[in-house]
Amino acid sequence: MNQNKVIYLDNNATTAVDPEVFEAMRPFFCERYGNPSSIHRFGGSVAADIEEARRQVADLLGSKFRDTDGNAAEIIFTSCGSEGDNAAINAAVNARPGRNKIVTTSVEHPGVLAYCRELSRRGFEIEYIPVDERGRLDLDYAERAIDDSTAVVSVMWANNETGTIFPVETVARMAHARGALFHTDAVQAAGKVPIDLDASEIDFLSISGHKLHAPKGVGALFVRKGTRFKPLIFGGHQEKGRRGGTENVASIIGLGRACAIARKNLSAENIQLTKLRNRLEEGVQQRISHIRINGDLANRLPNTSSISFEYIEGESILMLLDMMNICASSGSACTTGSLEPSHVLRAMGLPYTAAHGTIRFSLSKYNTEEEIDYVIEALPPIIERLRAISPYWTGRDK
Ligand code: PLP
Numbered sequence: 001m002n003q004n005k006v007i008y009l010d011n012n013a014t015t016a017v018d019p020e021v022f023e024a025m026r027p028f029f030c031e032r033y034g035n036p037s038s039i040h041r042f043g044g045s046v047a048a049d050i051e052e053a054r055r056q057v058a059d060l061l062g063s064k065f066r067d068t069d070g071n072a073a074e075i076i077f078t079s080c081g082s083e084g085d086n087a088a089i090n091a092a093v094n095a096r097p098g099r100n101k102i103v104t105t106s107v108e109h110p111g112v113l114a115y116c117r118e119l120s121r122r123g124f125e126i127e128y129i130p131v132d133e134r135g136r137l138d139l140d141y142a143e144r145a146i147d148d149s150t151a152v153v154s155v156m157w158a159n160n161e162t163g164t165i166f167p168v169e170t171v172a173r174m175a176h177a178r179g180a181l182f183h184t185d186a187v188q189a190a191g192k193v194p195i196d197l198d199a200s201e202i203d204f205l206s207i208s209g210h211k212l213h214a215p216k217g218v219g220a221l222f223v224r225k226g227t228r229f230k231p232l233i234f235g236g237h238q239e240k241g242r243r244g245g246t247e248n249v250a251s252i253i254g255l256g257r258a259c260a261i262a263r264k265n266l267s268a269e270n271i272q273l274t275k276l277r278n279r280l281e282e283g284v285q286q287r288i289s290h291i292r293i294n295g296d297l298a299n300r301l302p303n304t305s306s307i308s309f310e311y312i313e314g315e316s317i318l319m320l321l322d323m324m325n326i327c328a329s330s331g332s333a334c335t336t337g338s339l340e341p342s343h344v345l346r347a348m349g350l351p352y353t354a355a356h357g358t359i360r361f362s363l364s365k366y367n368t369e370e371e372i373d374y375v376i377e378a379l380p381p382i383i384e385r386l387r388a389i390s391p392y393w394t395g396r397d398k
Pocket of ligand 1: 012013079080081082083109111156158159160185187188208209210219
């Protein structure tokens, strides 16, 4: 194996742009660079390409509604997953005036959590549904937390650190039973698991391009037809007045193409990724003692593996992996750099000695068995070396 090649197992942080996506985007930089809002045909013709991309996004998500122009009007293009999360919660609280409670989970991405904290500073009450040691949501708690004062419930479709998939439909029904709206952050789920919004109660769903082989800086927000929507970004009349700002045309085209590719390959990729992920986990389990695999193992994304190597520091493992050109992450990308275990692992109640040594491997369609085998061989000497100098390992109860 070529040691100079980067083995990229950090796809929940970001993914490579698919070359086919890149080719679809290319004409929109130097040739077809017009503004879709322009009256002239040079610019105006681009609007049709944006609508095609909107349909491609809608098709991946199972959003069947088309307006009188045939446009997939439930999809709003955004700049990223975080914007979609903020915009959805903002719209929901505005659509339910008089209700001042937001119910979410303790393991959301900061795109939801930080916005909820901001809203709590503005007077909203935020309630966090806890998870168990496998990262599963406490549905009894959710049932009690969601009440007549709840404006919106926001529960992610799949967790970015453990891959655990949440019962979003069940919680959406609970929300509706109390007159609240329901949002899901599907940034990690879109393109990895089937989504059928047509047969769903979800009101808002956010996705992000760079997690599914489209570029960074583009995302989409689904807003169910008939749901009152107050924009987060006021400006021009783009996106039917729901999101001001000249469209990021090339990236929108890229997102559309990435969604079309994901939709076509979803089930085959699911099988391929599950096989690779299982190969990695079995290989690690056979060669290294005192590990634990985190999350709801029976119900998680096919590409994600969160492994705790007990009694050592995840950051040290990452550094040694990095020296071998292997990219992974400890906790979520956003908590990298801090030595505190991530809020997700803390919410799951992982013991200190396990939480600190947790590495997230997240795979993509571009990974190969050869790469996984290389990682399986690389890990044992790294773990052995770090445990040899770890006071927790030498001093542990045997
Ligand atoms: N939600 C989840 C679950 C994520 O994993 C991420 C990114 O890591 C985001 C939201 C934020 O997406 P973006 O980077 O496009 O803002």
